[in-house]
Each structure stands twice: as C-alpha cells, then as structure tokens.
Amino acid sequence: MSVLSCNHINGCRWSLLVVVVVLVCSALPSDASAPPVHPARGTNGLNITNNGTAKKAFPVIGINYEHVRKPFEVSLWILLALLMKLGFHIMPHVSSVVPESCLLIVVGLLVGGFIKVIGEEPPVLDAKLFFLYLLPPIILDAGYFLPIRPFTENVGTILVFAVVGTLWNAFFTGGLLYALCQIESVHLPEIDLLSCLIFGTIVSAVDPVAVLAVFQEIHINELLHILVFGESLLNDAVTVVLYNLLKEFSEVGSVTLLDVFLGVVCFFVVSLGGILVGTIYGFLAAFTSRFTSHTRVIEPLFVFLYSYMAYLSSELFHLSGIMALIACGVVMRPYVEANISHKSYTTIKYFLKMWSSVSETLIFIFLGVSTVAGPHAWNWAFVVGTVVLCLVSRVLGVIGLTFIINRFRIIKLTKKDQFIVAYGGLRGAIAFSLGYLLSVNPPMRNLFLTAIITVIFFTVFVQGMTIRPLVELLAVKRKTESKTSINEEIHTEFLDHLLRGVEDICGHYGHYHWKDKLSRFNKTHVKRWLITGKNFKEPELIAFYRKMELKQAIMMVESGQLSSSHPSTVSMQNIEPRAIPRVSKKQEEEIRRILRTNLQNNKQRMRSRSYSRHTLFEVDEEDDMSAVLLRKTKMDMDRTVSVLENRMSHYLTVPANRESPRIGVRRVRFESDNQVFSTDSLHTVRFDKLSQRGILDAGSLEAGRTDRGKLRTDSGTMGYNHQGELDYQSRARCLSDPGPKKELQQPLEEEDDEIFMS
Amino acid sequence: MGASQSGRAEHEFQDLSDRTRFSLEQVNNLNKRFRQLSNNKETLSREDLASLPDLDNNPIRLQIINAFFDKRNLSQDGVGIVQEISFEEFLMVLSHFQPAAMDITEDNREKLRREKLRFLFNMHDTDGNGIITLEEYRQAVEELLSKAGTIDPDTVKAIADAAMLEVASTTRGKMEPDEFYEGITFEHFLQILKTLNIESTMHVRFRNLDTGNMRCGK
Numbered sequence: 001m002s003v004l005s006c007n008h009i010n011g012c013r014w015s016l017l018v019v020v021v022v023l024v025c026s027a028l029p030s031d032a033s034a035p036p037v038h039p040a041r042g043t044n045g046l047n048i049t050n051n052g053t054a055k056k057a058f059p060v061i062g063i064n065y066e067h068v069r070k071p072f073e074v075s076l077w078i079l080l081a082l083l084m085k086l087g088f089h090i091m092p093h094v095s096s097v098v099p100e101s102c103l104l105i106v107v108g109l110l111v112g113g114f115i116k117v118i119g120e121e122p123p124v125l126d127a128k129l130f131f132l133y134l135l136p137p138i139i140l141d142a143g144y145f146l147p148i149r150p151f152t153e154n155v156g157t158i159l160v161f162a163v164v165g166t167l168w169n170a171f172f173t174g175g176l177l178y179a180l181c182q183i184e185s186v187h188l189p190e191i192d193l194l195s196c197l198i199f200g201t202i203v204s205a206v207d208p209v210a211v212l213a214v215f216q217e218i219h220i221n222e223l224l225h226i227l228v229f230g231e232s233l234l235n236d237a238v239t240v241v242l243y244n245l246l247k248e249f250s251e252v253g254s255v256t257l258l259d260v261f262l263g264v265v266c267f268f269v270v271s272l273g274g275i276l277v278g279t280i281y282g283f284l285a286a287f288t289s290r291f292t293s294h295t296r297v298i299e300p301l302f303v304f305l306y307s308y309m310a311y312l313s314s315e316l317f318h319l320s321g322i323m324a325l326i327a328c329g330v331v332m333r334p335y336v337e338a339n340i341s342h343k344s345y346t347t348i349k350y351f352l353k354m355w356s357s358v359s360e361t362l363i364f365i366f367l368g369v370s371t372v373a374g375p376h377a378w379n380w381a382f383v384v385g386t387v388v389l390c391l392v393s394r395v396l397g398v399i400g401l402t403f404i405i406n407r408f409r410i411i412k413l414t415k416k417d418q419f420i421v422a423y424g425g426l427r428g429a430i431a432f433s434l435g436y437l438l439s440v441n442p443p444m445r446n447l448f449l450t451a452i453i454t455v456i457f458f459t460v461f462v463q464g465m466t467i468r469p470l471v472e473l474l475a476v477k478r479k480t481e482s483k484t485s486i487n488e489e490i491h492t493e494f495l496d497h498l499l500r501g502v503e504d505i506c507g508h509y510g511h512y513h514w515k516d517k518l519s520r521f522n523k524t525h526v527k528r529w530l531i532t533g534k535n536f537k538e539p540e541l542i543a544f545y546r547k548m549e550l551k552q553a554i555m556m557v558e559s560g561q562l563s564s565s566h567p568s569t570v571s572m573q574n575i576e577p578r579a580i581p582r583v584s585k586k587q588e589e590e591i592r593r594i595l596r597t598n599l600q601n602n603k604q605r606m607r608s609r610s611y612s613r614h615t616l617f618e619v620d621e622e623d624d625m626s627a628v629l630l631r632k633t634k635m636d637m638d639r640t641v642s643v644l645e646n647r648m649s650h651y652l653t654v655p656a657n658r659e660s661p662r663i664g665v666r667r668v669r670f671e672s673d674n675q676v677f678s679t680d681s682l683h684t685v686r687f688d689k690l691s692q693r694g695i696l697d698a699g700s701l702e703a704g705r706t707d708r709g710k711l712r713t714d715s716g717t718m719g720y721n722h723q724g725e726l727d728y729q730s731r732a733r734c735l736s737d738p739g740p741k742k743e744l745q746q747p748l749e750e751e752d753d754e755i756f757m758s
Numbered sequence: 759m760g761a762s763q764s765g766r767a768e769h770e771f772q773d774l775s776d777r778t779r780f781s782l783e784q785v786n787n788l789n790k791r792f793r794q795l796s797n798n799k800e801t802l803s804r805e806d807l808a809s810l811p812d813l814d815n816n817p818i819r820l821q822i823i824n825a826f827f828d829k830r831n832l833s834q835d836g837v838g839i840v841q842e843i844s845f846e847e848f849l850m851v852l853s854h855f856q857p858a859a860m861d862i863t864e865d866n867r868e869k870l871r872r873e874k875l876r877f878l879f880n881m882h883d884t885d886g887n888g889i890i891t892l893e894e895y896r897q898a899v900e901e902l903l904s905k906a907g908t909i910d911p912d913t914v915k916a917i918a919d920a921a922m923l924e925v926a927s928t929t930r931g932k933m934e935p936d937e938f939y940e941g942i943t944f945e946h947f948l949q950i951l952k953t954l955n956i957e958s959t960m961h962v963r964f965r966n967l968d969t970g971n972m973r974c975g976k
Contacts, residue, residue: 410857410958410961410963411857411958485921485924485928485950486917486920486921486924487921487924487925487950487951488950488951488953488954490898490899490902490917490921491878491951491954492954493902494818494878494898494902495878495954495959495960497816497817497818497822497902498818498822498878498881498960499855499960499961499962500816501813501816501818501819501822502822502852502855502962503962504810504812504813504816505795505807505810505813505822505826506788506791506852506962506964507791507794507795508963510962510963511963512962516815520815541899541902541903541917542903542909542913542917545913545916545917545920548920
C-alpha cells in the first residue's frame with residue numbers, strides 16, 4: 001500500500017513539476033502577440049503584394065494576449081501558488097520537518113531563478129500590491145478569530161512587548177549598526193545615523209504573517225501564541241510611526257526636541273486613531289447585520305467590505321491599518337454572529353481562511369522571487385552584523401522586559417516561555433516591503449534590502465525549522481486539544497461572578513469588576529441596537545448551549561446514524577432521580593402488553609363518543625385518562641416538532657425517516673437504528689410510568705406533564721431526545737452527549753470547535 | 759487605640775500573616791476592610807455582607823455570602839454554617855483566592871488546585887453530603903442565570919441535565935441502564951474542571967500598598 005502510494009506520489013510530483021514549468025513559461029510576459037501569428041497569417045492569409053495593398057483573409061484564429069494579460073498573469077500566479085501548496089501536502093515527510101513558509105520561499109527562489117535563466121525580468125513584490133491586497137486578508141482572518149479572553153488577559157504584557165520591545169530593538173540595532181559602519185574596515189562610511197535607525201526600525205518588527213505561518217504548525221499553548229502573535233499585530237503602530245518619523249527627519253535633516261515630542265503624540269494618534277476607525281466600522285457592520293435577515297446571501301460580503309474599508313480608511317489618514325482591521329473584527333464579531341445565519345457564518349469562516357491562505361502563499365513565493373530579482377549589494381560585515389544584532393537585541397529585550405513585567409503578572413513567564421517568545425520573533429514580508437519603499441539612494445537601498453532579506457531568510461528558515469524540535473525538546477506546554485464542555489463554560493461564568501463578588505467584598509475595583517461592568521453595559525445598552533429581534537436578551541450560557549446542541553446535531557447528521565457497536569454511555573435515566581419504583585423487565589413487558597390492549601379498547605370506545613380535546617382533566621377513569629394522555633402527548637410532540645422544525649430548518653437537512661409516525665419525527669432523527677420511535681410505543685411506555693404509580697392523582701399528572709414539558713424546550717434536540725430516553729428504559733439507546741469524542745469518531749478539524757465556540 | 763493595643767494587633771497580624779500566607783500589608787488592608795464591613799464590631803454577620811450594594815447585581819450573591827459562613831471553608835472538617843465570623847475566619851476564606859507562588863512545586867500546585875476546587879465544590883454542594891446531585895446542579899445553574907431576565911426554566915433544566923450527562927459520561931464512561939449516577943463527587947469534579955487551570959484563574963489581587971482611597975462598601 002505504501003509502495004503504491006509512493007510511486008503514485010512520485011508520479012504526482014513529476015506531473016506537478018511539468019505542469020508548473022508549463023505554467024511558468026506561459027506566464028512570462030513575452031511579446032506573445034507577434035510570433036505565433038505569423039505562421040497563421042502565412043497559411044490563412046493571401047498577401048497580394050504587388051501594389052502594396054494587402055488583403056487579409058478573415059482570421060479564423062487569432063491571439064490577443066494583451067487583452068487578457070493582467071488577469072491572466074494574476075490567475076496563473078495564484079494557481080501556481082496553490083498547486084505548490086497542494087504539492088507540499090501530498091509529501092508528508094517534508095511538510096512535517098520544514099514549515100510551509102520555507103518551502104514556499106524555496107519555490108519562489110526556484111521560479112525566480114528559472115525566470116532569470118530564461119532571460120526575463122522576474123516580478124518583484126510590489127509594495128502597493130502587498131499592503132493593499134495581500135496583507136489585509138491575513139490580518140482580518142487573524143483579527144476576526146482572535147481569542148478574546150487570552151488576549152484581554154494579557155493585553156498589558158502584549159503592549160509592553162509590542163511598544164517598548166520594538167522601540168528597544170529599533171534603536172539598539174540601528175545604533176549598533178551605525179557604530180559598526182564607523183569602523184574603518186567595513187568600508188561603509190556614507191551610512192548615516194538616521195538611515196541606520198530607519199533600517200533598524202524596519203528590521204526589528206516581528207511579522208504577523210511569518211509568525212502565524214510557523215506557529216500554526218507547532219500548536220503551542222495559548223498563552224505563548226497570543227503573546228507573540230499579539231505583539232506582531234500591535235507593533236504595527238510603532239513601526240508605522242517610527243518609520244514615518246525617521247523618514248521625515250532624514251528629509252528635513254535635523255531633529256529637535258519638539259519633533260520627538262510630536263513623534264510620541266503621533267504614536268498615540270496613529271494607534272488609537274486606527275482602533276477608533278476600526279471600532280466605528282465594526283459597529284456599522286454589526287448594525288447592518290441586524291437587518292439582513294431577508295438577504296442572507298450577502299451577509300458575508302458586509303463583513304468583508306466593512307473590514308476592508310476600515311483598513312483603507314485608516315491607511316488614508318496614515319493611521320495604523322492593521323490595528324483598525326483587528327479592532328473592526330473584534331468589535332463586530334459577537335454581534336454579527338448573533339445575527340447571521342449559520343451558513344453565512346460558515347461562509348465567512350471559509351472565505352477568510354481561503355483568502356488568507358492564498359495571500360500567505362503568494363507572499364512567500366514572491367519573497368523568493370524578489371530575492372532572485374532584486375539588485376543586491378553584499379557587505380559581509382553589515383549583513384552578518386544585522387543578523388546577529390537582531391537576535392541579540394531580541395533576546396535582551398525579551399529578558400529585560402519580562403523581568404519588569406513579571407512583577408505585575410500573576411502568572412509569571414518562565415524561562416522557557418521567554419525563550420519561545422524571543423525565538424519566535426520572526427521577520428517577514430512587511431520588513432521587505434517597507435525596505436522597498438525606502439527612498440534612500442540606490443546603493444544603500446540595495447544593501448539594506450540584501451540585509452533585510454538575509455534576516456528574513458535566517459529567521460524563517462533557521463528559526464522556523466528548529467522551533468518545532470526545540471518546543472518538543474524543552475517540553476513546552478502544547479495547546480490543549482479539549483473541546484469546551486458545557487461544564488467548563490458554566491464554571492467559567494460562575495468563576496467570573498464569584499471573583500467579582502469577592503473583589504467587591506474586599507472592596508477594590510479590580511479586573512473582574514470592570515469586566516463585569518463592561519459586560520453589563522454591553523448587555524443593557526449596546527446589544528439592543530445591534531442584535532436582531534429578541535435575541536439580545538439571551539444570556540451567553542444559553543447561547544453557548546444552543547450552539548453546542550446545534551453542533552452536535554450537525555455532527556450526528558454528518559456522521560450518519562450512530563452505529564450499534566457503540567453501546568450507550570450514560571442516558572438521562574442514569575442521573576434523573578428515580579421516584580418510580582423499579583420494575584423488572586419482564587414485568588414491564590407484561591404491563592406494557594396489558595396496557596396496549598387496553599389502549600386499543602380505549603381507542604374504540606373513544607371513537608364512539610364525541611370527545612372534546614379540551615376537557616382533558618375531567619375524566620377520572622384510568623383508562624380514559626391514558627387515552628387522553630395519549631392525545632396530549634401527541635399534541636405536545638406535534639408542537640415540539642414544529643418548533644424544532646422552525647429552528648432547525650435553516651440548519652438541517654436530515655435524511656428521511658424509516659417507519660416513522662406521521663407526527664413528523666423524521667425531522668429530528670438522531671438516535672441509532674435500534675431505537676424505534678413510533679407513536680405507539682411512546683405512549684405505551686408513558687402509561688407504564690404512570691400506571692406504576694397506581695393512583696392517578698393530580699400529582700402524578702403534574703409529574704407527567706413536567707416530564708413531557710421537556711419536550712417543549714426550545715433547546716430542541718437534547719430535550720427532545722431525553723424524553724425519548726426516559727421512555728425507553730429497556731432499550732436504552734441514548735443520545736450520547738458529545739463529551740467522549742471517540743464515540744462519534746468525527747474527523748472534524750479541531751479548529752472548527754474552537755472557533756465556533758470561542 | 760492605645761499603643762499596647764496596636765502592638766498586640768501587630769503581633770496578631772503577624773501571626774495571621776504567617777498562617778494564611780498573606781503579606782502583612784495585605785492583612786492590614788483586609789483588616790481595615792473588615793472593620794468597615796462589620797461596622798467596627800469584632801465579628802461579621804451575614805447581614806453585613808448582604809447589605810453591600812455592589813453585590814446586588816451578582817447572580818450568585820447568596821452562594822458567595824454562604825461560602826463565607828460555611829464551616830467547611832473555615833476548617834478542614836467543619837460541618838454546617840455559622841452565623842458570624844471573626845477576622846481570622848474572614849482571612850481564611852479569602853486565602854482561597856490567593857494566586858500560586860511563582861516557584862511553586864508540582865505537588866503544591868496540585869494541592870492548591872484541590873483547595874480551590876474544593877471551595878467551588880462546597881459552593882455547589884449545599885447539603886454538605888459530599889456529592890453534587892442533579893437538583894443541586896440545577897439550582898446552581900438557575901442561580902447563575904437568574905439575573906439575566908426571563909429564562910425558560912426548561913432550558914435551565916436542560917442545560918444542567920446536559921452538564922450532568924457530560925460529567926457522567928466522562929467519568930463513568932459506560933453505564934448500564936439500570937445504574938444510577940448518584941452525583942458529582944469531588945474526584946469527578948476535579949476531573950472535569952482539569953482544563954480550567956484553576957490555580958491560576960481563581961485569584962483576586964489583594965492590595966499590597968496602603969489604601970487611603972478604599973471605597974466604603976456601605
């Protein structure tokens with residue numbers, strides 16, 4: 001089997017390579033319009049050349065490359081990128097050792113080399129293309145699915161790393177490089193301090209694209225992931241401000257204290273302004289989504305367009321586009337998700353993932369191509385110095401800052417954590433693009449670009465490849481793969497309230513106090529404007545519960561029926577306190593048989609009388625009561641099923657029934673094969689319970705009613721099936737709840753769970 | 759307060775600080791708070807806590823207040839509830855909310871986790887028999903959702919039932935239809951809440967510095 005697949009894979013690889021080569025050749029911007037036409041014209045056309053008038057025959061075939069050139073090339077590049085990605089995942093050995101980003105850069109190098117060999121000019125990563133088209137999807141994807149709880153819990157740490165850390169890196173690297181340039185033997189006397197500082201700024205920013213690409217594959221624990229990733233997102237503001245500031249200075253020529261002060265003010269304006277713009281657009285998106293219940297198809301577009309507008313608007317004002325995008329995604333998510341349909345949610349999720357995936361792939365390939373393309377100026381001392389200084393400054397920065405931060409943190413950062421944070425500071429395409437935009441004179445620029453590319457390569461290749469074995473070596477805590485269970489959810493909320501209460505008793509306004517205040521403000525004032533209908537009153541726990549049920553339902557539907565090889569785990573009857581005396585199975589059967597015959601008698605009797613549905617409780621004969629209960633149960637079931645149908649109609653296309661009764665149980669088929677859910681037996685067992693009590697009094701009727709009341713819950717599936725369980729004491733085939741995943745053996749990606757639940 | 763009295767108080771505080779792992783400043787601050795809450799009496803009663811206006815919005819306020827007067831939280835094997843607590847007992851209850859020390863050993867971390875989860879467990883196990891039954895759990899969920907407007911009681915029950923089912927499934931695995939799952943024992947509780955990292959999440963920052971501007975709770 002493996003041999004076969006090996007050959008198959010080899011064959012695939014070769015064919016992919018061939019396809020790639022063909023595609024690349026055809027992507028080359030050649031003056032393709034001219035040559036191929038000649039033979040055509042030669043054969044088709046009649047050239048009457050005597051008196052200079054040439055009459056062309058009607059061209060049956062013609063080629064007009066210029067017409068489709070741009071979209072053609074773009075599509076080809078994207079196709080190439082995706083085929084590469086596909087190729088990597090077919091080769092399992094390579095992708096487990098080398099992170100995808102490295103492979104893509106290598107591919108880029110190869111493609112670039114190939115193009116150069118042919119003699120064409122390889123395309124360079126255009127900064128405008130990068131910042132306006134390639135970067136936003138990645139950032140939006142990251143921002144929309146940002147795990148809020150860990151982020152807000154660590155926001156102080158993240159900010160310190162992002163702001164202070166980046167500043168430190170920039171000045172340390174820039175300053176020391178300048179010192180390096182002053183040394184005689186380096187032969188770089190013309191690089192002045194400001195240029196070095198700009199260079200330091202560009203090269204010191206941790207890149208979110210690279211971090212995401214690498215960290216996604218190593219599944220590190222949530223805290224570290226959010227620290228490094230959050231830092232990479234938030235340092236954009238610092239980078240933007242410093243970059244613009246230093247560029248201004250270098251053009252003006254001198255720096256005064258006022259300028260520095262203005263620079264600081266500018267930082268706040270840029271970051272807070274970006275966040276403000278993002279928040280405004282986020283609220284707009286949320287408000288819009290309130291009205292989309294009739295046009296569900298365009299819901300995802302609103303999400304994407306508002307976010308993109310937020311990014312563009314803030315770039316318009318030189319504010320931090322990344323922070324705007326993050327703020328927009330974070331703000332709009334809870335409201336939008338409460339309003340949009342499940343399908344729209346899935347669409348948004350998949351489109352974001354798709355776009356960010358394509359973007360990332362393209363970015364790395366272009367990096368590789370640009371490396372081959374760009375003019376380079378190599379200077380050993382400078383380049384090596386850059387790499388070394390970047391590493392050193394990062395390590396020193398992290399250690400120093402952690403020392404200060406740990407005084408204010410409850411959960412301290414250990415040495416291992418610090419190492420991972422330092423090691424995970426990867427540089428990427430943002431640095432390259434910013435370097436490309438530099439307006440310093442060309443030789444310096446080439447040198448800078450070379451150095452930047454070297455740093456990027458070093459961090460992505462060396463650090464990217466070795467981080468995974470290091471993580472395993474150091475036994476860093478990995479991401480816990482557990483699903484959020486309802487118990488955890490309940491207790492998380494419980495803890496929140498408990499801690500808030502204790503804070504109040506101790507008398508100080510702490511973290512939980514403000515969190516609670518914000519959440520209450522949100523509930524009372526904000527939600528009513530942004531969420532459709534009555535949903536805004538729903539507490540989070542219930543919303544969570546419904547989501548969970550829905551998920552379960554869908555999982556069950558997708559996995560087909562539960563196979564009978566999975567015996568029941570626990571069903572409701574195991575936990576429901578039993579008020580009824582236990583009857584042996586044989587006796588149950590006996591009783592059931594008796595009652596069934598009774599019921600048939602009753603039915604006949606009933607039909608002869610004209611019986612009003614509404615005089616249910618004036619009958620005191622047991623038999624009649626049973627018949628009456630039969631009908632009442634049927635009514636309840638009807639009602640429940642219609643309620644369920646309404647709720648589930650969006651979501652489920654449950655396969656058809658077997659021998660189901662006409663009450664429409666077909667819609668909610670989640671039990672296994674053995675559990676036959678027919679009207680008869682349901683009601684029979686109902687009588688079973690009641691009859692065991694002997695006397696029919698209001699009390700038991702009450703109990704019966706509340707039990708059946710379970711059927712009526714809006715929460716649908718669970719309640720409904722619990723009812724089924726109760727009635728099936730003998731054939732306890734239960735709806736297993738999703739806790740033990742092994743039962744369903746669902747190949748659902750874990751990210752589904754996390755993202756849906758978070 | 760005479761000099762001798764404050765000297766004795768200092769000594770007491772030092773003693774308390776050693777026993778409850780609070781720092782001296784924290785003990786001082788908490789004492790001031792205690793005095794505020796109890797109107798300068800020696801003991802704190804339920805009414806004192808119940809009259810805190812901030813707690814009004816808290817859905818589980820009754821359970822929190824009960825926790826302070828629950829003997830199980832005050833000593834290892836206490837049973838039942840008391841009506842009033844002294845400052846020392848106040849501190850003991852609050853010591854459950856201390857964070858883990860940075861250099862804590864694995865064993866101690868486990869112990870700390872058990873301690874904190876025990877506190878939570880006691881809050882749910884209202885009749886004190888060491889097991890959280892379905893009724894008690896339902897009660898807990900109901901309280902939790904009590905401040906959130908009108909809630910359908912069936913939904914509440916369904917949530918509690920689902921949670922209970924989950925516990926039973928994860929801890930007991932397979933169960934015959936005849937078996938009855940009594941309720942969540944402490945061990946099961948530990949198991950299902952393993953992922954919450956309770957030793958780091960269940961903490962409150964206690965003030966170290968002198969608090970001139972501590973708000974009055976009344």
